[in-house]
Amino acid sequence: MHNSYQYRDGEFYVEDVPVRKIAESAGTPCYIYSYAVLRDAFLSYRDAFSGIDTLLCYSVKANSNLAILNAFAGLGAGFDIVSMGELIRVKRAGGDLSKVLFSGVGKTEEEMRAAIEAGILFFNVESVEELRLLNKVGLELGTKAPVALRVNPDIDPKTHPYISTGFKKSKFGIEIGRAVEVYEEAGSMEGIRVTAIDAHIGSQIFELTPFVDSLTKLVNLADDLIDKGVNIEYIDIGGGLGISYKMDEIPPNPKEYADVIAGLVGGKPYKLVLEPGRSLVGNAGMLVTKVLFLKEGTAKKFVIVDAAMNDLIRPAFYESYHEILTVSGPAKAVEKVDVVGPICESGDFLAKDRKFPRVKSGDLLAVMSAGAYGFAMSSNYNTRPRAPEVLVKGGEFRVVRKRETYDDMLSGESIPEFGG
Ligand code: LLP
Numbered sequence: 001m002h003n004s005y006q007y008r009d010g011e012f013y014v015e016d017v018p019v020r021k022i023a024e025s026a027g028t029p030c031y032i033y034s035y036a037v038l039r040d041a042f043l044s045y046r047d048a049f050s051g052i053d054t055l056l057c058y059s060v061k062a063n064s065n066l067a068i069l070n071a072f073a074g075l076g077a078g079f080d081i082v083s084m085g086e087l088i089r090v091k092r093a094g095g096d097l098s099k100v101l102f103s104g105v106g107k108t109e110e111e112m113r114a115a116i117e118a119g120i121l122f123f124n125v126e127s128v129e130e131l132r133l134l135n136k137v138g139l140e141l142g143t144k145a146p147v148a149l150r151v152n153p154d155i156d157p158k159t160h161p162y163i164s165t166g167f168k169k170s171k172f173g174i175e176i177g178r179a180v181e182v183y184e185e186a187g188s189m190e191g192i193r194v195t196a197i198d199a200h201i202g203s204q205i206f207e208l209t210p211f212v213d214s215l216t217k218l219v220n221l222a223d224d225l226i227d228k229g230v231n232i233e234y235i236d237i238g239g240g241l242g243i244s245y246k247m248d249e250i251p252p253n254p255k256e257y258a259d260v261i262a263g264l265v266g267g268k269p270y271k272l273v274l275e276p277g278r279s280l281v282g283n284a285g286m287l288v289t290k291v292l293f294l295k296e297g298t299a300k301k302f303v304i305v306d307a308a309m310n311d312l313i314r315p316a317f318y319e320s321y322h323e324i325l326t327v328s329g330p331a332k333a334v335e336k337v338d339v340v341g342p343i344c345e346s347g348d349f350l351a352k353d354r355k356f357p358r359v360k361s362g363d364l365l366a367v368m369s370a371g372a373y374g375f376a377m378s379s380n381y382n383t384r385p386r387a388p389e390v391l392v393k394g395g396e397f398r399v400v401r402k403r404e405t406y407d408d409m410l411s412g413e414s415i416p417e418f419g420g
Pocket of ligand 1: 059062080103104163200202203204238239240241275276277278279314318372373
């Protein structure tokens, strides 16, 4: 665990602020992020890749709060976006639009136009139809849209099937075997300027071999394309580096990752682009929740808390594990429990059959490693307002997103009056 998380005098701290103090001020459930942890994650990437000409584009979908984007912009990051909404966020956060990549299998014409007008670095194009539409938009705007083709290298990233994206059978990218042909078509389009090659094989990847296999295929393709006279200035290898969710897990660090990559792209004529999301923010966030009730059945004991699957869907969706710490000092795990939320679904759990300390109503718990795909995937299911987000920097904290109100939640709805 990063040294910004510590127990001091029996209290859990984020940097120099007691978690209890934030929970009392912002209420629970609430997300808390540490600036120091995300900064260190970014710097460890930057230092690891300092020997290679690299652009680090933070993948906005992992955590798109304006304060987080602004923090990364301040550290010099570019951004990997997948929607108009994310483009607007990056603009509002003060991000450098010339360092933005636009990924995703289903971009709309409106999104393409806005991104070209914003002057982004390039689009990661995922199909021939998308390429043709982008060409049309480029022509209409009297410009050439900068393009990478996202190729699908058919690699098993050895992670959860829902977050594996580089298989032949997955919906992502253009089959690598067809890439040259599609690059040739792109080269003949007046509204397109080919500039790069891209792949992204999945997320929460713990082994370096899949990255090496994917990059090897990309490098071979890039070299082949360059021989054919295609302009390849960047090679974008996507995101996907895993993080530790369990205390004893040791993911590959950016330095090991950079070393194997340097072996493959060192001396090549193109720049490297990375799109990390989780590994920049995952360990920088926690979800703080309060124990509401304890319930002891004959078969199970439940700790019922005020955060639910609408706040953090990862355990329900991917059966993922998040460490849960007691805020009022470290405590020994003594009994097996399920930590569950108030939502009317059996899938609404934060931990299952977890060896847990004895807790009581009113206790605060910190669900760790919730900085990536936590708030970003939250919803209003069961008409629950989304939790506030708080950013800590040193001894200070600020609410960077207010808790939603009931009026916020209902503001777009109306009861219709029909003529008949
Ligand atoms: N680039 C592309 C094109 C992506 O699709 C993604 C993530 C990334 C970069 C960033 O990957 P990362 O470095 O964060 O692994 N909701 C899931 C993860 C979904 C990942 C989607 N794509 C989860 O909670 O585990």
